[in-house]
Amino acid sequence: MFDSVGRSPTTFWQSTSWKKYPKPLAVNITLSWNKTIELTDDIVITFESGRPDQMVLEKSLDYGRSWQPYQFYATDCLDAFTMEPKTVKDITQHTLLDIICTEEYSRGYVWKNDKSVRFEIRDRFALFAGPKLHNMASLYGQLDTTKNLRDFFTITDLRIRLLRPATGATLVDEYNLSRYYYAISDIKVHGSSLIVVGYSLYLPVMENQDYSSASACSQEAYTPSSPEMFPPHTAHATRGWQEADDPKHRNS
Numbered sequence: 001m002f003d004s005v006g007r008s009p010t011t012f013w014q015s016t017s018w019k020k021y022p023k024p025l026a027v028n029i030t031l032s033w034n035k036t037i038e039l040t041d042d043i044v045i046t047f048e049s050g051r052p053d054q055m056v057l058e059k060s061l062d063y064g065r066s067w068q069p070y071q072f073y074a075t076d077c078l079d080a081f082t083m084e085p086k087t088v089k090d091i092t093q094h095t096l097l098d099i100i101c102t103e104e105y106s107r108g109y110v111w112k113n114d115k116s117v118r119f120e121i122r123d124r125f126a127l128f129a130g131p132k133l134h135n136m137a138s139l140y141g142q143l144d145t146t147k148n149l150r151d152f153f154t155i156t157d158l159r160i161r162l163l164r165p166a167t168g169a170t171l172v173d174e175y176n177l178s179r180y181y182y183a184i185s186d187i188k189v190h191g192s193s194l195i196v197v198g199y200s201l202y203l204p205v206m207e208n209q210d211y212s213s214a215s216a217c218s219q220e221a222y223t224p225s226s227p228e229m230f231p232p233h234t235a236h237a238t239r240g241w242q243e244a245d246d247p248k249h250r251n252s
Contacts, residue, residue: 012048012185017178018165027182029160031189032064039153041190043119049183050166051106054080057119060157067159069099071119077101080164088120093127097152121153121190158189 018025043057055073060066074080083101091098105117122133129139143150165180173179 010048010185012183014049014183015162015165015181018172018180019177021172021174021177021180024163025165025180025182027162029162029184029187030064031158031187033156034063035156035193036061037155037189037191037193038150039121039155039190040192042121042188043158044186044188045117045160045184046186047115047117047183048185049181050168051115051117052162052164052182053106053166054164055106055117056161056163058159058161059155060159061151061154062156064157067157071099072101073103073106073117074101075103075106077103088123091124091127096124096127097148116186124153155191160187 013029015025015027052073053075057070057073058067059070060068072081072083074085077083077085081101085103086100087102087104088100091100107114125133125136125139128142129135133139143153162182165182167180
């Protein structure tokens with residue numbers, strides 16, 4: 001999902017604020033294609049809020065019946081998930097299928113480029129195709145002969161589990177809980193069966209509006225960014241978001 005080129009101001013989805021603190025502010029965002037997608041580039045999520053202190057990116061290969069983690073994100077991986085922090089640079093050909101926790105995308109941001117959270121597909125491709133991906137034949141050979149590797153880059157559904165909003169370096173201010181929330185303006189997923197999966201998201205933030213229910217998210221609010229992004233016979237993603245503790249709340 002993203003805005004048309006040049007659109008101003010940027011539109012974005014925003015969750016409810018952390019008004020029930022200390023109960024976790026857990027929200028799931030689910031993308032479903034109803035077909036198999038082979039990823040060809042990085043997954044990039046752009047936040048208009050601070051990037052989450054804790055988040056999990058998950059994938060499904062069976063249309064949402066079961067899920068497995070792609071990557072964990074946290075300001076403190078040991079504390080959040082009892083995992084040693086790593087980056088994609090720590091991954092080798094032999095450990096490419098390992099699920100890691102990274103702290104690289106959970107810091108506060110100053111510059112625009114630091115508003116994004118990324119799952120690095122190209123860096124993983126580079127382990128077989130070389131730093132500039134010049135030897136794609138080597139990568140394709142591995143994908144053709146190694147089912148586990150091919151499955152790693154294949155999805156039918158993608159789920160973003162937002163577990164803890166950005167709180168900064170200080171303790172949570174219990175007298176100003178409205179400052180803690182999630183806001184996403186852009187989700188980009190590139191796959192071999194489509195050009196770009198993208199949606200413009202417009203969810204007006206109105207005073208006293210309850211966004212804990214999917215009824216606050218109208219179908220008209222989600223429209224393809226531009227028709228040319230979706231040539232005939234390409235896949236369109238269905239959109240879904242839900243409060244994690246209430247699976248009934250879902251748009252699709």
